[in-house]
Amino acid sequence: MPVITPVRLAPLLALALGSAHAVEFRSADIHNSDDYPTVVAVKHMSQLLEQKSGGKHRIKVFNKGALGNEKETIDQLKIGALDIARVNISPMNGICQKTQVPTMPFLFHSVEHMRRSLDGPAGEEILKSCEEQGFIGLAFYDSGARSMYAKKPIRSVADVKGMKVRVQQSDLWVALVGAMGGNATPMPFGEVYTGLKTGLIDAAENNIPSYDSVKHYESAKYYSKTEHSMAPEMLLMSKLIWDKLPKAEQDMVRAAARESVAFQRRKWDEQESKSLAAVKAGGAEIAEVDKKSFQAVMGPVYDKFMTTPDLKRLVKTIQDTK
Incomplete structure (x- = not known):
């Protein structure tokens, strides 16, 4: 089980006080490159969140597996020892049953079809299905074919x-x-x-x-x-952390996450061509x-x-x- 250090206690205490103070949320990613599309997308989300919160909240991205592999970061989210994580949807398959659906082989017939589907009611239902397991599904990011x-x-x-x-x-x-x-x-x-x-x-x-x-x-x-x-990537937040945020700030986090999706897709398309x-x-x-x-x-x-x-x-x- 992850150890909650004094450094980690500061944001938790701020949240316990009804988010009265600025919070720097910690977000995990396993990808090595600082320019990887999911890494820069969450950094972009941080900029959006700073704007929406008047400079009050931001997100620090720890990539290169600095906070553990995807399974470990999911476990940390569950107990509130980590705020946000970008993970592939597959490790969530055994936790939230509906996340199995976008993982199914040959389900999507094109990238455009995948994006339209996940932006619609089916995608929203899948994200929401993880709440009862302790995770807030903020957004889907592209992971290509x-x-x-x-x-x-x-x-x-x-x-x-x-x-x-x-x-x-x-x-x-x-x-x-x-x-x-x-x-x-x-x-x-x-x-x-x-x-x-x-x-x-x-x-x-x-x-x-x-x-x-x-x-x-x-x-x-x-x-x-x-x-x-x-199969897409998922951007998840710990429900324990989420529930301590006032509704207005929850709305800011969710809006910043969703606005980061278009940015991530542009970066993804560029990265695919370069790669x-x-x-x-x-x-x-x-x-x-x-x-x-x-x-x-x-x-x-x-x-x-x-x-x-x-x-x-x-x-x-x-x-x-x-």
Whole structure:
């Protein structure tokens, strides 16, 4: 359990006094680059919050995993030892059931479809569903399309058979790779580079900026565009911290978070273009795939996880979003 230090007590005491004093909220991110789109988006949110609160509140971003991996920061949010965290949606799958929906393979048929869906009623319902578990869902950020990468090209689902594939620590992702015929190997993001280098894993899957930012292309030069998931990032706040804020200040935090989304998307689109050029320059090869062969084996994944009328309704709502 995280230790609450005297430094950490200061913001907690301010909140206990009804936020009578200025608070510097702490926000966690695992990405190494200070220019990574999610990192700069939360910094932008801080600027917006300062403006809205008349200089009273701001956010300090601790990236590079300084406050722990994503699972650890989620645990800290739960007990109020951390204020805000940017995490991928997948580690929340076992905590808030409805977060499984945007993680489902091939749910979104384009980036534009994903953005429209998450900006609408379905996205709002998913964010709100985490409150009863101790988390305030502030916003969704883009995480691009995730694809497979390995030491050899993966051109159809048959090529995945028997491969040891790193996945996020989520039952859904284990099932997804299993449906492809691979051997899912859950591990933290920070261990993937070494895993690929040593042969502990044969492949991994992620978006182009992540593939670039930690130089996974040095050990797995073939990036195969399966685009099997557009699972978003989540910006979460501790409900324990949130509940101590006056309603007007809650509204400021939520508004600043939502206004930061468009900024993050612009940065994301720019970063994808830069990262694609960078990995190609670094020797990566981008391979097209038979996407239908992957889609054809995903039925069991939907059968296993989309088990309630609510989940099936959300899937249909997203699929029907124009």
